[in-house]
Amino acid sequence: MKKARKNLLVAFVVVLSVFILFVNAYAKEPYKIGALFAVTGAASFLGEPEKNTAIMLQEQINKAGGINGHPLEIIIEDTKSDETQAVLSVKKLLERDKVLVIIGPSTTGESMALVPIMNNAKTPLISCAAGAPITKPVKERYWIFKTPQYDLSAVEAIYTYMKKKGINKVGIITISTGFGDAGRKALHEMAPKFGITIVADEKYGPKDSDMTTQLTKIKASGAQAVINWSVGPGQVIVTKNWNALKMGIPLYQSHGWGSKKNIELAGKAAEGVIAPLGRLVVWDKLTDKHPQKALLKKYTQDYEAKYKSSPGTFGGHAYDSIMMIAEALKKVGPDKKKIRDYIETKIQKWPGTGGIFNISSGDHCGLDKDAFEMVVVKNGDWEILK
């Protein structure tokens, strides 16, 4: 009996002290941010690192005392890579959780589905998907921003480099998914501006196991280079086929190539593959003076220490979104309109993982081809091309 009372007393003291601790640390009410990520489903390779990044940043920010003393609360919803689910989840975040800002979703399709809802709700959204229509035309995207680079910028980076190398005729091979189609469109759109002719235009499915046929056609078309636009196993198989065929022309990949895993999977076949990559994957090759270096180093090392895997470009998109919002909240407080205005006007020469952002009323992404470095695979590692 006595012992029980003593236990009760101890428990009471513990509860009380925890309570006091919390009251002290979180005297102010939390700032709520909603996050929509494709944690499961077809686009889970995007949503997974984004979710991890959000959880990690929330911890870091709150450990450092929150935002002006307010703890940051990121409410994460899984969209299951599905547009309908994204719409349902965003309504829950807006109506039930009353969030100030939305981060995500992970894919272009989901983001597009949310555009009208965000405009009605007058709530800012920072998408983690790349498609140009998410933020264009800007007039109809008053509340919408995005952090990933445009596909067009990646194409520009490739074409600029090709012109330097004297390449005028290219064969393109794209995967038949949203990512591949967007890339294919961008490749066609930009080609005339650079005086480049697309002499072969091939496709393959996301689960195809051999692309030798398409590459053989490209070789026969007289192309001076191959550009593959895909994410997932397809880009590794194309690399292996390209190597086996000894095509004698260089292989360029999209910015989807930026994962060490691809080099591991393709092995020796990956040697010489060129791609425009965000600086996140090559941060250790940057000079110390580069404005992105310090934050890339910290983010990558923190992430690797916590999750035992690399964040990849995609985790970085969530990082940029959250940091922009955290900064805006710190400066203007919990006001949706002011947060929007802050992001539109004050994110200037702002180093993030995706590049150096210059958001303006004419461009709600703020990145151009300078966000990319042309990177070649050499001895199983990346090497930045000058």
Place this chain on the structure above:
Amino acid sequence: MLTVFLQFLFSGLTVGAVYALVGIGFNIIYNATSIINLAQGEFVVIGGLLMWFFTESLKLPFLLSAVLTILSAGLIGLFMERLTINPLKSTDLLLMIMITIAVSIVLRGILMFNFGKDPYVYPPFTEGEPLSIYGAIIQQQTLWVIGITGLCIILLFLFFKKTIVGKAMLACAVNPTAAKLVGINVSRMVMLSFILSAIVGAIGGMAITPISLMEYDKGPMLAVKGFCAAIMGGLGSNRGAVIGGFIIGILESMTAGYIHSGLKDAVALVILLLILFFKPAGIFVSKTMLQLRKF
């Protein structure tokens, strides 16, 4: 011109061999039970991923890994039959086919949790430069895939035609009641067919992973294409499944090569439909056989 044509052909053979192996897997279970096992694609994935696990993760020697993979796949086939098909004691084929779909979803989930969503690969069986024939290249691993497919067909042919067990399995499919009356243990034969078909699927997966990589959700696509191969050749006929697989593979490759790569799946399916219009039972099965079918 010849070089290009040969290259398209080799590419078609590579893809076709895979379809053929999956098609045979369908036939084995179909021949013993009249069930169409839609988890067949997952057996292929299991083969590839387990082989990776044994060779790359546990660093076991190649042959030991192969044996372990085959044994594990056989066990999975056994459990699948004993835990889902056998307790049912039903003769409703449609119901059993639905169950195989459920099993395929469960297997995919388990694979995702254990292997994640990344693709996996390990070195080909024999290292070395691809062979060049009239300027067209063919990877050594492709020859392995085709060779293994051929070996599987011969062994299965001998098994079904020359051994008592094989003949007993065939008898179960034709008439389970009669088979029971002559003293065949039907339940055991059904179990055996699942084990066998899991093994054939896994062998296919082991052989194709160095070429096409393997990830947890490759199964459904393989199952669809393998099923088309089996249907084209005539369900139940292994020779048919092999020829059907190669026809579809080569057609896809030739369409991609000479027409457009965006159309390859469509053209292959249209040809499949045409064949079924004129020969509803498939190329190698006669009309009379079709009438004997339950499904």
